[in-house]
Amino acid sequence: MIRLKNLAGLTVLAVLLHPGMALALDVHGKRVSLSADYQFLEDPQGELTLDMILEEPELYPFIDGAEEHPEGAFAPVWIRLQLNLDSAARQQSYYLFAHVENLFEIALYRPDGYGGYFETVTGNNHPAYSREVTAPRYGFLIEPGAEENIVLYMRVVSGLGINGFPWSLVEKSTYETNADTYYGFDVACLGAVAALLIFNALIAFSLRAPEYTFYCFYLFSVMMALLTLDGIAFYYLWPELPALNTRAPHTFNLLSASMRLLTIMYFLKSGGFAPRMHRCALGVLAMLGITLLLVLVFGVNKLPHYIATIAWAIAILFGFAICIQAVRQKVPMALSLLITLIVPGATAGLQAIITINNPHTSVFILQLAKVGFVVHTLLFSLCLATHMRLENTLRNRALHDSLTGLPGTLLLQEQFELAVSMAQRQGTQVAICFIDLDGFKAVNDRLGHAAGDQLLVEVAGRLQAELTRVDTVARIGGDEFVVMLSQVRDKGEVHQLARTLLHSIARPFDFEGNEVRVSGSIGVALHPLDGTDLEGLLKVADQAMYRAKRESKNAYIFTESMDAGEAAPLWRLAV
Numbered sequence: 001m002i003r004l005k006n007l008a009g010l011t012v013l014a015v016l017l018h019p020g021m022a023l024a025l026d027v028h029g030k031r032v033s034l035s036a037d038y039q040f041l042e043d044p045q046g047e048l049t050l051d052m053i054l055e056e057p058e059l060y061p062f063i064d065g066a067e068e069h070p071e072g073a074f075a076p077v078w079i080r081l082q083l084n085l086d087s088a089a090r091q092q093s094y095y096l097f098a099h100v101e102n103l104f105e106i107a108l109y110r111p112d113g114y115g116g117y118f119e120t121v122t123g124n125n126h127p128a129y130s131r132e133v134t135a136p137r138y139g140f141l142i143e144p145g146a147e148e149n150i151v152l153y154m155r156v157v158s159g160l161g162i163n164g165f166p167w168s169l170v171e172k173s174t175y176e177t178n179a180d181t182y183y184g185f186d187v188a189c190l191g192a193v194a195a196l197l198i199f200n201a202l203i204a205f206s207l208r209a210p211e212y213t214f215y216c217f218y219l220f221s222v223m224m225a226l227l228t229l230d231g232i233a234f235y236y237l238w239p240e241l242p243a244l245n246t247r248a249p250h251t252f253n254l255l256s257a258s259m260r261l262l263t264i265m266y267f268l269k270s271g272g273f274a275p276r277m278h279r280c281a282l283g284v285l286a287m288l289g290i291t292l293l294l295v296l297v298f299g300v301n302k303l304p305h306y307i308a309t310i311a312w313a314i315a316i317l318f319g320f321a322i323c324i325q326a327v328r329q330k331v332p333m334a335l336s337l338l339i340t341l342i343v344p345g346a347t348a349g350l351q352a353i354i355t356i357n358n359p360h361t362s363v364f365i366l367q368l369a370k371v372g373f374v375v376h377t378l379l380f381s382l383c384l385a386t387h388m389r390l391e392n393t394l395r396n397r398a399l400h401d402s403l404t405g406l407p408g409t410l411l412l413q414e415q416f417e418l419a420v421s422m423a424q425r426q427g428t429q430v431a432i433c434f435i436d437l438d439g440f441k442a443v444n445d446r447l448g449h450a451a452g453d454q455l456l457v458e459v460a461g462r463l464q465a466e467l468t469r470v471d472t473v474a475r476i477g478g479d480e481f482v483v484m485l486s487q488v489r490d491k492g493e494v495h496q497l498a499r500t501l502l503h504s505i506a507r508p509f510d511f512e513g514n515e516v517r518v519s520g521s522i523g524v525a526l527h528p529l530d531g532t533d534l535e536g537l538l539k540v541a542d543q544a545m546y547r548a549k550r551e552s553k554n555a556y557i558f559t560e561s562m563d564a565g566e567a568a569p570l571w572r573l574a575v
Helices: 008-017 050-055 172-207 210-229 232-237 242-268 275-298 307-328 334-355 368-399 409-426 440-447 449-465 491-506 534-551 559-564
Strands: 002-004 025-027 031-033 039-042 077-085 094-098 103-111 117-122 139-142 149-158 167-171 429-438 472-477 480-488 509-511 514-516 519-527 555-558 570-572
Touching: 050 149, 094 103, 094 172, 103 139, 167 172, 172 210, 172 368, 210 232, 210 242, 210 368, 232 242, 242 275, 242 307, 242 334, 242 368, 275 307, 307 334, 334 368, 368 409, 409 429, 409 472, 409 480, 409 534, 429 491, 429 534, 440 449, 440 514, 449 472, 449 480, 449 491, 449 509, 449 514, 480 491, 491 519, 491 555, 519 534, 519 559, 534 555, 534 559
Parallel strands: 025 077, 519 555
Antiparallel strands: 002 117, 031 167, 039 077, 077 149, 094 139, 094 167, 103 117, 103 149, 429 480, 429 519, 472 480, 509 514, 555 570
């Protein structure tokens, strides 16, 4: 603390001569808002001292805060408070607390009891230990003692977006009572965001989905922004780095806006339904990156006013624009995401409306914006989870046959690649059995398509029942099925399975009391003997199957037998 020696006469003279001193605040109750009951003097050049103001008050007139508000950001503003205390108030101790965190320089001048003032200096440009009150927000202890009237002066250098004098006078006992509740909300909100971050990080790691990865970075930057805006990060994480603290709010806000926009773009796949808007969004991301770099290198004070805020706002609005366009294009989950994005702004606005000129706001209302943001992140996580489940459902439909539920060609390709990889490690082969039903068209013609569909479903079930868990059966169209055998060690295994499959297909089916019989023709190809890719193997197996159907039916044939020109290539099932 620095003691300023001022004559008592100068102080009295300033009180008597200054026209604004008629404005005084009567202190009573547990919490008093100072949003309008103050006077200010702007010092754009930063040349004034308290001695100059007290010695020549007529040269430096203060303006009532109820009529105007200070306009200068990053320039000193002098504040004067006159507190009138009744006998009950003089028995209490008070804290003078700031409601905002972007205060770079705060110098408070309190009467020293000897006709002068002593100075206490703190702010974001100073280490965290310079704070008088052990709390994330800036605060000062006011002890009235026997004084009925106390005049306080404050020199403040603040950042952008501060309207008026967002400070309150709070009884010390009231603050101590509410502190645990306030910090409890802080811990609960930050804990919820941290839990969502861990949960989504695990999902991102397992799924390798870019939207989850960007969303995890979004959650991290949001959590750090909340810690920074509350002053917790400066007080507990980097108390010795004031230069970092002045950059941190805009840094994490810009980072969160970037990750939010990227998450929206990948979540909705904006490149598909709005390619031009998608390209513009990439430009917005580039702008955010450049702005973020400028903030990190030069700091906010040396940049044009509101450049970081404007960049942040453009990114936020562009995210809304993409969502609105997606809703118009009927993109799945777009409306849910749009509602999710509205939540934090709505709760922050509601908190602002409730707390304006209301010094007796509850702790919950003071944390309403933060609670809204937690709800927003939870809803965002639910949107992502629902979106992923919807994509999995659509992918499952694309990979599986809608009638039988068997894998289709795409999934068969994936399973084939896995089987080949395993076979190469184990020194085994993979067999492809191309199956076509004999007599299926007659069933369709005689009993109708419903009977034909039921027959296909039952054939699919019978084929699955004959396979092991490492083998695959797929329907690739009409009455054509493919059975893939993994880990084939010798051809005898394929012979045995082919006969088993023919027996299973040949058993009679019952459809509404009608006995139906069909058979199967099978062409067999082996990897790597008959080919190395699935398309080639299916082609030669299909050719072999047609030869079996043409020459015998209810039979199977190996592709290599056709190539070798053997005299007896067919193995026919005895009936």
